[in-house]
Amino acid sequence: MSSIGKSGETVQIADLAKDRMDTYRVPPIPFMRKARPYLILAPALLLTIGILIPFFISIYYSFTNYSFKYKDYSFVGLENWTLMLKDPSFWHSVWVTGQYAIFSTGAEMLLGIGVALLLNQETRLAKALRMVLIFPLMIAPVIATLIWQLMTNNSVGVIAHFLRSVGIDNFVWGADPKTAMFSVVLIDVWVYTPFVIVLVLAGLRSLPKAPFESAMVDGGSAWFTFKTLTLPMIKPLLVIALLFRTMISLQEFSIIFALTRGGPGDTLMSLSLTAYNEAFTYKELGTALPYMLILWIFVYIVSHYMIRYWSRAQKNASGS
Amino acid sequence: MGNTNPFSKLLKNAALLLYALFALFPLFWMILISFKHDREMFNTVFLFHPTLENYKVLFSSNEYIGYFLNNVYVSVGAVLVSIVVGVPAAYALARFDFKGKENLAFTFLSFRFAPELLVILPLFLIYQKIGLYDTYFGLIWVYQLISLPFIIWILRGYFEDISPEVEHAGRVDGYSWWRVFLKIIMPLIKPGLVAAALLSFIFVWNNFTFALLLAGQGVITTTVASLKYISSDTVHYGQMAAAVTISALPEVILALLIQKHLVRGLSMGAVKG
Numbered sequence: 001m002s003s004i005g006k007s008g009e010t011v012q013i014a015d016l017a018k019d020r021m022d023t024y025r026v027p028p029i030p031f032m033r034k035a036r037p038y039l040i041l042a043p044a045l046l047l048t049i050g051i052l053i054p055f056f057i058s059i060y061y062s063f064t065n066y067s068f069k070y071k072d073y074s075f076v077g078l079e080n081w082t083l084m085l086k087d088p089s090f091w092h093s094v095w096v097t098g099q100y101a102i103f104s105t106g107a108e109m110l111l112g113i114g115v116a117l118l119l120n121q122e123t124r125l126a127k128a129l130r131m132v133l134i135f136p137l138m139i140a141p142v143i144a145t146l147i148w149q150l151m152t153n154n155s156v157g158v159i160a161h162f163l164r165s166v167g168i169d170n171f172v173w174g175a176d177p178k179t180a181m182f183s184v185v186l187i188d189v190w191v192y193t194p195f196v197i198v199l200v201l202a203g204l205r206s207l208p209k210a211p212f213e214s215a216m217v218d219g220g221s222a223w224f225t226f227k228t229l230t231l232p233m234i235k236p237l238l239v240i241a242l243l244f245r246t247m248i249s250l251q252e253f254s255i256i257f258a259l260t261r262g263g264p265g266d267t268l269m270s271l272s273l274t275a276y277n278e279a280f281t282y283k284e285l286g287t288a289l290p291y292m293l294i295l296w297i298f299v300y301i302v303s304h305y306m307i308r309y310w311s312r313a314q315k316n317a318s319g320s
Numbered sequence: 321m322g323n324t325n326p327f328s329k330l331l332k333n334a335a336l337l338l339y340a341l342f343a344l345f346p347l348f349w350m351i352l353i354s355f356k357h358d359r360e361m362f363n364t365v366f367l368f369h370p371t372l373e374n375y376k377v378l379f380s381s382n383e384y385i386g387y388f389l390n391n392v393y394v395s396v397g398a399v400l401v402s403i404v405v406g407v408p409a410a411y412a413l414a415r416f417d418f419k420g421k422e423n424l425a426f427t428f429l430s431f432r433f434a435p436e437l438l439v440i441l442p443l444f445l446i447y448q449k450i451g452l453y454d455t456y457f458g459l460i461w462v463y464q465l466i467s468l469p470f471i472i473w474i475l476r477g478y479f480e481d482i483s484p485e486v487e488h489a490g491r492v493d494g495y496s497w498w499r500v501f502l503k504i505i506m507p508l509i510k511p512g513l514v515a516a517a518l519l520s521f522i523f524v525w526n527n528f529t530f531a532l533l534l535a536g537q538g539v540i541t542t543t544v545a546s547l548k549y550i551s552s553d554t555v556h557y558g559q560m561a562a563a564v565t566i567s568a569l570p571e572v573i574l575a576l577l578i579q580k581h582l583v584r585g586l587s588m589g590a591v592k593g
Contacts, residue, residue, distance in 0.1 A: 037416035041424070044409035044472065047401075047464055048431065054442035055434075061442065111339070118336040125333055129340050131579055136343050138571035140526035140543045143564055147346050150353075156361050156557050158349050190343065195586060202583040202591060240587050251435040254528040258547060275437045280533070285441060292438035303433050307426070310590070 062289035069283045076286070084290045089266065089274070093291070097270040099181060100256075101249040104188040108245055109238070111189065112196025117226075119197065120204040130201070137194040144191045145258040148183075174260040177267040184268060187255050192245060199241045203234035236313040243306040247299055271295045347568075354561035361557050374558040375566075384563060387545040391567070393456055394541065395525045398463035399471075399517050406471030407513070411501075413472065414479035425476070429588065432469040436529045439465060447534055454536040462530050467520035470588060474519075477589035478512035479505075515581030518574045525571060542567040 062080055066073040084090045115133070119126045136144065151159045152173050163171055173183040207230070215225045231238075253272040256262060262273035269277070271291050278288035353361070355370040378384050413425050443462060444453070452458035482505060490500035506513075528543040535544070546563065575582070583591050 034418075037412040037418045037421075040408040040412040040416075043405035044428070044468065045424075047405055047461070048428065048468065050461065054439065054446055057446070058438060058442040061445075115336070115339050118332055118339075121332065123329075123333065125336060129336065131576065133340060133343050134575060134579075134582065135347060135572055138522055138526075138575045139347075139568050140528060140571075142528040142543050143526075143546055143568060144346075146546050146560070146564055147350050150557060150561065151346060151349060153557070156353070158365060161365055190346070194343065198583055198586055199591060237587075237591055240590050244587070247433040251433075251437075253436060254543075258528075272435060272437050275441070279437075279441050279444075285445065288441055289438075292435050292441065295435050296438050299433050299435065300430060303430065304426075307429075 058289050059293065061285055062293055064286050066285045067283055068279075068285060073286070080287050081290050084287070084294075089269070090291070092266060093269050093271045093274045096181075096268060097250060097272075097295070100185065100188075100252060100268075100270060101246055103181070103185045104192070104249045104252075105242065105245040107185065107189045108193045108196050109242060111193050112241065113200050113238075115193070116197045116200035116204060119201055134194040134198055136191050137198075139191065140254075141187070141191050141252075142254045142258045145187050145255050148187050148190070149259065152183075175264060177264050180260055180264060180267045184256050184259055187259065188249060188252065191255075192249075196241045196245065199237050200234060203237035204230070207233055232316075235316075236310055239306060239310040239313050243303060243310065246306075247303055250299055251295060350561050350568075351565050353558060354565045356558050356561075358556055358558050374556075374562040377556075378559055378562050378566070384542075384545070387540050387542045388566070390456075390539050391525055391541045391543075394459045394463065394531075394539065395521050397456060397460040398467050398524045399521045401460060402464060402467040402471045402520060403513070403517060406468050407475060410472045410475035411479050411505075414476045415484070425473075428469050428472050431465045432588070434465065440530065440533045443534060453534065454538040456539060459531060459535055459539060462534055463524045463527065466523050466527060470520035470523070470585070471516050473588035473590075474516040474585055475509060475512055475589075477584065477592065478509040482508050511581065512584075515578040515585050518578050519582075519585040522571045522574055 063075060063077060064073045065076045065079075119130055119133070139147070151157045154160050160171075163169065172179065174180050211229055212225065215229060220228075251272055252270070253276070256268050256270060256273055257276070260268050262269040262277065272295070275288045275291040278284050278291065352366070354374055355372070356368050357371045357373055360368040409428075413421060439462065447453040447458050452461070486504060486508075487500050490504050491497070495503070526543065528547075531539070531541040531544045532547070535541070542563070546560075546567070578585065
């Protein structure tokens with residue numbers, strides 16, 4: 001669209017020029033000029049097409065009975081898909097994936113906003129903690145799982161030691177179906193809450209001072225100020241944090257895998273864990289792929305809408 | 321906000337300390353027991369005779385050093401490749417108006433959200449066919465999914481911050497486009513480039529799933545190796561803690577180096593902190 005507008009302008013100018021001197025001609029836009037952005041982008045595109053091709057291949061294989069056990073495979077149409085949708089364990093894994101995402105993202109958002117508000121004070125403690133509190137985010141989730149496993153280890157763990165000293169000695173974390181979800185969400189919260197803190201804190205620190213001063217003069221309560229001033233102003237940041245946390249927690253694999261491998265039983269068999277099991281334990285690629293494709297479709301749609309919502313929220317926040 | 325009630329101040333500090341304890345104590349404890357001898361592991365909690373034994377054992381076997389170096393090779397390799405192809409791409413997305421620009425940019429971003437296993441399952445097959453399974457290059461390539469979106473999206477923002485006038489001025493002075501890019505533009509985005517590179521390095525370094533499933537015995541990284549410690553029964557807890565400490569240390573140092581750019585980086589340039 002814009003290029004049409006531009007060339008139209010050029011023609012107009014050229015017409016004006018033509019009136020003055022007949023010899024002037026509009027030079028055509030050189031091919032190289034038009035192709036330049038694509039040429040510059042080409043290496044990145046080629047590299048990623050290399051990764052996109054497998055994506056399309058995986059759509060194709062989801063309609064076959066491809067297995068790592070046999071050389072031959074045949075086209076089975078929608079069978080993998082219909083079998084998956086009829087399988088109660090699929091709906092269980094959807095439930096587990098949703099629970100994990102909602103619990104961990106919810107806890108991280110609430111905790112992150114709270115801690116960011118506390119860090120946004122000009123006290124010595126807040127200043128000292130601002131930097132060091134992001135450390136857990138830099139630790140690999142699988143390493144974080146290892147750390148928590150060590151801490152809750154019955155023979156050497158400091159948390160196990162502490163729980164015993166207050167009389168709790170039957171808390172088994174990931175090994176009990178009742179506490180397995182709590183355990184993995186706890187590790188997720190430990191690793192990723194700093195992500196929310198960093199973003200929200202940046203938002204809080206960039207807020208203009210004036211509206212808050214006048215709110216204070218007017219005698220608005222802290223909660224009222226937060227609800228009507230702070231929250232709408234940091235909304236774009238909250239949406240970004242929510243977007244990243246939701247998308248990544250929906251596909252979290254390493255924490256669950258490292259702690260319980262989806263167990264005990266099928267307690268923590270999320271979509272990713274189930275796909276892993278189908279492909280690498282049962283060696284059935286064809287049945288594993290629909291699990292991931294359906295997750296990807298969902299993630300793609302949600303992220304698309306959230307990015308749109310975010311750009312609108314950002315316009316609103318900067319406009320008012 | 322302007323509440324000066326001493327009681328609420330105390331409460332706020334207490335809440336903050338409580339979170340700090342939750343966030344930092346595991347790291348502190350991990351470092352602590354990495355200096356604890358296996359002899360004292362079971363009968364002491366905080367008070368013990370510190371020893372470097374665990375680190376000595378760890379580094380006396382080539383095994384761990386190998387894992388660590390593998391991590392260094394694939395992470396550095398992945399980030400370098402991303403810089404080479406990502407910097408021009410970010411520049412093109414920032415400077416030029418062309419068809420499908422936003423869709424392209426969104427495609428790069430969506431890699432960050434693509435479920436890891438969706439990528440791994442077909443790649444597992446293809447990698448084995450074309451001989452990339454369990455190779456450095458195979459991992460470096462797939463890590464582009466992590467590092468390239470960072471480089472492109474963060475740097476796009478930095479490029480957009482530079483006024484095109486700066487470039488025009490350089491061109492008017494008779495410099496070629498390349499010289500303008502290298503001598504004027506690159507120095508201006510250098511802080512952003514360093515931050516984006518280090519941040520993507522951290523996330524590649526931390527990756528577990530790709531390394532677990534697309535590499536076998538040849539290229540074991542520290543994250544994958546840590547799983548061995550978890551599942552084995554006769555554990556040397558001290559060595560385990562030392563291994564964790566060493567693999568976590570580079571990232572914490574890098575994070576401290578780029579703290580000013582962290583917000584912008586973590587939000588992939590969406591937030592100009």
